[in-house]
Amino acid sequence: EAGVAQSPRYKIIEKRQSVAFWCNPISGHATLYWYQQILGQGPKLLIQFQNNGVVDDSQLPKDRFSAERLKGVDSTLKIQPAKLEDSAVYLCASSSSVVVSEKLFFGSGTQLSVL
């Protein structure tokens, strides 16, 4: 089965610029997550979708971050404007379960460097 696809793999921008990341989850997976992983830390949940509805966005910095999941499939995460502290790997994960299940399937992530 095809895994979670993310693009781009790497992105370098200057502070105050905008950037967008794309995620295509495993086919049929209803739940999609975006995580932020800063170097040397564990992943931190930014937002969780079930189909195309938001389940949890309590840790999403809404003044600069936005995310959408149109038609309950692909998702995009946007940062505008970016700050230096946004430098991190942005991981997308999907699950067939509507609750935290045994398996989250992660993509390889997008490594963002903000200069």
Place this chain on the structure above:
Amino acid sequence: EDQVTQSPEALRLQEGESSSLNCSYTVSGLRGLFWYRQDPGKGPEFLFTLYSAGEEKEKERLKATLTKKESFLHITAPKPEDSATYLCAGNFGNEKLTFGTGTRLTIIP
């Protein structure tokens, strides 16, 4: 706030030298304790879920155990391909995974 603490931060072992990684958590309604493996440049890959104290799960050279306060990931006779960062995460009843910072394991041939 629910927290997950992993130790050590880094561990270097000779090939074949068995050891254990530790994951301790605040006792606050743990609904599941998860172990993931993360290779450089990749996303985490699921290994195990443990739900109750005393539970054990095994996969090849890895065995995960759970007590009321902590979980251990035991690695027996490791090989160089076991080198990775091992992450633990807890579900504390809010259907979110709280990850630790990981243990970076290096197996020297």
